[in-house]
Amino acid sequence: MNSIKGKVVLITGASKGIGLATAQKFADKGANLVLVARSKDLLQSIGTKIKEQYGINILCIPADLSISNQVERVFEELKSHFGRLDILINNAGRGIFNYIENGSVKEWKEVIDLNITGLIQCTHLASKIMIPQRSGHIVNISSVAGRVGIPGWSVYCATKWAVVGFSESIRKELIKYNIRVTVIEPGVVATQWGENMPEEWIRSRGSMKALKAEDIAEAIYYVVSQPDYVSVNELLIRPTEQER
Numbered sequence: 001m002n003s004i005k006g007k008v009v010l011i012t013g014a015s016k017g018i019g020l021a022t023a024q025k026f027a028d029k030g031a032n033l034v035l036v037a038r039s040k041d042l043l044q045s046i047g048t049k050i051k052e053q054y055g056i057n058i059l060c061i062p063a064d065l066s067i068s069n070q071v072e073r074v075f076e077e078l079k080s081h082f083g084r085l086d087i088l089i090n091n092a093g094r095g096i097f098n099y100i101e102n103g104s105v106k107e108w109k110e111v112i113d114l115n116i117t118g119l120i121q122c123t124h125l126a127s128k129i130m131i132p133q134r135s136g137h138i139v140n141i142s143s144v145a146g147r148v149g150i151p152g153w154s155v156y157c158a159t160k161w162a163v164v165g166f167s168e169s170i171r172k173e174l175i176k177y178n179i180r181v182t183v184i185e186p187g188v189v190a191t192q193w194g195e196n197m198p199e200e201w202i203r204s205r206g207s208m209k210a211l212k213a214e215d216i217a218e219a220i221y222y223v224v225s226q227p228d229y230v231s232v233n234e235l236l237i238r239p240t241e242q243e244r
């Protein structure tokens with residue numbers, strides 16, 4: 001296993017759920033962290049607690065990653081604070097439930113601008129740091145919804161399928177710079193994810209034992225701690241009881 005101690009790791013969507021669990025796991029392993037999410041106060045208090053507990057170097061940057069100049073600001077602050085980036089975890093993502101005859105351009109754009117454009121822009125700016133380093137690892141969080149179609153989640157599914165295609169393409173582009181790319185596709189994880197979910201949808205999941213955010217954090221840690229010559233390109237992780 002490769003140690004991540006001292007590595008600089010940027011985690012998007014780090015204020016809750018999978019991103020927060022990953023920040024805690026990586027801090028425990030001695031990585032230095034850049035945490036990004038919109039919730040300024042929440043992010044700052046997470047940063048303070050993690051720093052106190054683990055003594056790592058940590059930078060918290062409140063930003064809306066669906067807005068391009070805010071993404072640029074994140075990378076400017078990262079570069080002036082750390083001057084390098086070893087691992088990018090593109091985790092921030094939203095899903096808004098709606099059937100295709102409903103919804104609106106505004107709603108679709110909110111999801112697409114974060115889940116696709118924001119993720120691509122973060123990857124673009126990270127590649128400009130990682131290519132001169134001749135090292136790096138980009139981990140993109142897609143979903144089971146990036147492998148199947150799900151009624152009510154068509155726009156979300158479209159974004160997560162896009163993340164799978166994007167990841168496989170940049171993997172081939174970045175091989176020559178010694179940069180690894182992984183896409184992770186979780187099934188149902190017990191977090192606050194999902195907006196506008198109708199009761200019938202929540203009921204349809206029944207009493208299934210969902211994954212925990214920590215299970216996905218463990219999977220992310222597994223892929224980034226492989227020896228340099230090992231590139232785990234794709235991981236699909238479902239709760240044992242999840243059929244679709």
Ligand SMILES: NC(=O)c1ccc[n+]([C@@H]2O[C@H](COP(=O)([O-])OP(=O)(O)OC[C@H]3O[C@@H](n4cnc5c(N)ncnc54)[C@H](OP(=O)(O)O)[C@@H]3O)[C@@H](O)[C@H]2O)c1
Pocket residue numbers: 012013014015016017018019036037038039040063064065066091092093094095114141142143144185186187188189190191192193194213
């Ligand atoms: N939970 C699941 O069942 C599941 C399954 C498969 C895949 N996933 C994917 O896993 C990833 C993490 O989801 P989660 O379950 O941990 O969800 P979550 O608990 O809702 O956390 C989402 C994170 O993204 C941040 N975020 C949302 N909009 C943002 C924006 N515009 N700019 C910057 N940060 C933003 C949120 O923080 P702020 O609100 O503070 O901005 C939060 O930290 C997502 O990409 C999701 O699609 C989740």
